[in-house]
Amino acid sequence: MAIEVNNESGLEIDERALLDIARYTLARMRIHPLSELSVIAVDPAAMEQLHLQWMELPGPTDVMSFPMDELRPPSRDEEEPAQGLLGDVVLCPEVARRQGEQAPTRHSMDAELQLLTVHGVLHLLGYDHDEPAAKAEMFHLQKAIVDGWREEQGLTGPSPAPTMT
Numbered sequence: 001m002a003i004e005v006n007n008e009s010g011l012e013i014d015e016r017a018l019l020d021i022a023r024y025t026l027a028r029m030r031i032h033p034l035s036e037l038s039v040i041a042v043d044p045a046a047m048e049q050l051h052l053q054w055m056e057l058p059g060p061t062d063v064m065s066f067p068m069d070e071l072r073p074p075s076r077d078e079e080e081p082a083q084g085l086l087g088d089v090v091l092c093p094e095v096a097r098r099q100g101e102q103a104p105t106r107h108s109m110d111a112e113l114q115l116l117t118v119h120g121v122l123h124l125l126g127y128d129h130d131e132p133a134a135k136a137e138m139f140h141l142q143k144a145i146v147d148g149w150r151e152e153q154g155l156t157g158p159s160p161a162p163t164m165t
Contacts, residue, residue: 001026002036009041011093014110021114022089024149025121029073032083037124039089039117047092062095063116065123072126089120100160107160115160118145 003022005015018039026035042050047060054064069084096116097109119142129135146160 001031001033003039004037005039005041007041008046009043009091009093011041011097011109013041013093013113017110017114018091018117020153021117021146021149022121024152025118025145026086028145028148029121029125031071031073031086031125034083035071035086036084037086037089037121039091039120041091041093041113044092044094047090047095050090060092060095062092062099062112063120063123064090065120066090067124070126071124086121086124089117089124091116091120103160105160111160114149115142115146118142118149 001023003019003026005019005022007013007015018041022037022039026037027033044060047064048058050064051057051059051061054066055061066088068087071084071086091113093109093113096112100107100109100112103112119138122138122142127134127138127141129138
């Protein structure tokens with residue numbers, strides 16, 4: 001998979017972990033191995049501008065997703081997933097840092113960014129949390145992916161609980 005991680009936030013982040021968890025998520029969701037994804041970390045001012053432009057909401061947010069080819073995970077019947085350009089996941093490490101500090105399980109900015117990367121990729125794949133049933137499905141899948149990746153990495157302790165706004 002072609003996954004590009006760009007850090008334009010001005011903060012030091014674990015880019016390798018974001019690349020790894022994005023790759024793990026796409027593999028787990030059976031997305032074609034030649035598909036492309038971009039993960040970009042930005043500062044609060046850039047995120048606020050995107051949030052206002054695309055959602056008409058003030059202030060920076062934690063993660064935004066911009067789908068391109070609207071790829072979906074293949075059904076069990078499909079043998080070969082479609083390939084294409086998934087789109088962009090935009091993260092704001094400063095917001096992630098605050099959310100990690102305020103979460104009931106208090107966790108690092110990097111742990112929050114990993115969770116947000118999975119969240120953003122799931123949005124690119126058509127998942128959403130606008131209705132209770134959809135939210136339950138998405139957050140259950142998100143937790144399973146984060147937990148599976150953390151286990152594969154040999155990380156211990158509880159995985160971060162969703163803190164997305």
